[in-house]
Amino acid sequence: PDQAEDGNIEYKLKLVNPSQYRFEHLVTQMKWRLQEGRGEAVYQIGVEDNGLLVGLSEEEMRASLKTLRRMAEKVGADITVLREREVDYDSDVPRKITEVLVRKVPDNQQFLDLRVAVLGNVDSGKSTLLGVLTQGELDNGRGRARLNLFRHLHEIQSGRTSSISFEILGFNSKGEVVNYSDSRTAEEICESSSKMITFIDLAGHHKYLKTTIFGLTSYCPDFAMLVVSANTGIAGTTREHLGLAMALKVPFFIVISKVDLCSKATVERTVKQLERILKQPGCNKLPLLVNSDDDAVTAAQQFAQSPNITPIFTLSSVSGENLDLLKVFLNILPPLTNSKEQEELMQQLTEFQVDEIYTVPEVGTVVGGTLSSGICREGENLVVGPTDDGKFLRLKVCSIQRNRSACRVLRAGQAATLALGPFDRSLLRKGMVMVSPEMNPTICSVFEAEIVLLFHATTFRKGFQVTVHVGNVRQTAIVEKIHGKDKLRTGEKAVVRFRFIKHPEYLKIGAKLLFREGVTKGIGHVTDLQAITTKENGLEESLGPAQLSF
Secondary structure, three states: OOOOOOOOEEEEOOOOOOOHHHHHHHHHHHHHHHHHOOOEEEEEEOEOOOOOEOOEOHHHHHHHHHHHHHHHHHHOEEEEEEEEEEEOOOOOOOEEEEEEEEEEOOOOOOOEEEEEEEEEOOOOOHHHHHHHHHHOOOOOOOOOOOHHHOOOHHHHHHOOOOOOEEEEEEEOOOOOEEOHHHOOOHHHHHHHOOEEEEEEEOOOOHHHHHHHHHHHHHOOOOEEEEEEEOOOOOOOOHHHHHHHHHHOOOOEEEEEEOHHHOOHHHHHHHHHHHHHHHHOOOOOOEEEEEOOHHHHHHHHHHHHHOOOEEEEEEOOOOOOOOHHHHHHHHHHOOOOOOHHHHHHHHOOOOEEEEEEEEEEOOOEEEEEEEEEEOEEEOOOEEEEEOOOOOOOEEEEOOEEEEOOEEOOEEEOOOEEEEEOOOOOHHHOOOOOEEEOHHHOOOOEEEEEEEEEEEEOOOOEEOOOEEEEEEOOEEEEEEEEEEOOOOEEOOOOEEEEEEEEOOOOEOOOOOOEEEEEEOOEEEEEEEEEEEEOOOOOOOOOOOOOHHHOEO
C-alpha cells in the first residue's frame, strides 16, 4: 500500500548519514507523525515510499537505526524495535526490514489514554485476566488474582462482578509494562507511563445486563475485549455482549482464556466456533488468530486500520501462556481518533457527562464521568441539569482528578472525576450533563428515533414501556407513536416517538440508542427532539439564560 500523508506510519528506505538540512527535515516529519498518532508513530525502515519492500544490509540498517535514535532524542522520544524481517531477494547479502515504534515521553501528563471495555459470559475469567495483567502475578487457579478488583463484599463471596470497576495498565515509552507489581500506587503508574490503558471491567452475569449496557454506552470505550472461556465456548451472555459491541460499533478483539484447563482439541473447537460466528453475514468480521509476536504486531496495526479484523488470542491466566502476546498487542494498539478530530472537539463548548456521584469526606460532592467536548479547567463555572422540573443549576469545578492523580485541564474525550465542593448531592443524578452556561442546552421529554427491533416475543405497539439507554441517560419511556405502522415485529425498522415518564433529559440528535424490556431489545439512533419551551413548565416565556435558577 502507498504511504498515506496522514496517519502515524512512515516508510523510510534508509537514513544513512543525512546532511544537516535533511536531518532537520526528518525531525520535522517525525514531529508530524507523532502528532498524528497522538504521541506514537511506527517507522518501517527498508521500505520504499510506494510500499515496496527493498530491505537493507546489516551495516546500512545499523546506521539508519542510529540516525533514527538521534532524531528521536531531538524530539524527546524513545524507540523500540518491534520486529525484523528478512526479504527474499536473489542477492548473497541478507537484507532486512525493521519496524520501529517511536513513542514520545509524555510532558504535562499528556499520556495516550485508551479505554477498553471487558465483556464476556459470567465465569469466563474477565476479572482474573485483568488482575493478572495489572498486578503482574499469575493466578493460583482459584481466583486469587481478581480479589483486588472487587468493589463489594457480595462480589468477593460469589466471585462475580456486579458493578463497574476500573483497572489501569501502563506502558512506558520503551514499551515495558508498568503496573502494580512493585507495589506502585496509581499515581506512580501514571507518572511513569506514556500510554495508559484503562480497563472497564463489566459484569458478565445476565442479571447485571443493565449495568453492562450502561458501561458500554456511557464510558465510550475505544475498544472492547470479549473474554471467552476455552472449556465452555460461546455460552450465556457471550452472544449478547458480542451483539452489544456490534450495535454500538465498538471495535472488539477476543481473548480465549483458561487454555490450561483443556486439551488442544477443545481450544481449537472453541476457536472454530468463534470463527464461524464472526464470519456470519450479520458480523462480517475477519478472524485473525495470534500465535506469535509477529502476529500480535500485525494484528494491532490491521485492527486499528480496518475494524473488520478481529484478533483472537488464546491464553491462560494461571500458566501465563501467551500472556505476553496480549501485552505486545495492547502496547502497539494506536488510538482510534486522530489529533485533528480531537482538536475539533476541544474547540466546542464544554460538555461533561455525569456517570457516577460520590460524597468524599472533607472534599464534598464528587462526580465521575467523561468530557465529551470542549475543555474543562479548575475553577470553571458550569451549569448542571436537567433537574426533575427541567432547570439547570450553576456550580463551580473545584478540582479535577484523572486516573487518581490531580490534573489542571481536562480535554475532550478524557474521563475524570470533578470535585464540586459544597454542592448538594441530592440534586444530582446519573444521566445529567454539566455544560458551559453559554450553551443554552435543549432538553426534551418527547423524542423520535429510528429503531430496529432485535428481538421481541409478541408485537411491539403504542403504549409499550421500555427502558431507554442513550449515552449516560437511562430512563423508562413510553411508545407514543410508530410512524406508518400499527405494530412492529422482530427485525423490522421504523421511526418511533418516545416519551420519558419521569423527567426531561438532555439528548442530542444522532445519538445511539438501545432499549430493552424483559426479552425485548432494540437499537437505533435519535432523529428528532421536541425541545421543551417553558409554557409546559408554567412560565410564560422560554427559558433564557436569565431564568436559570440559582
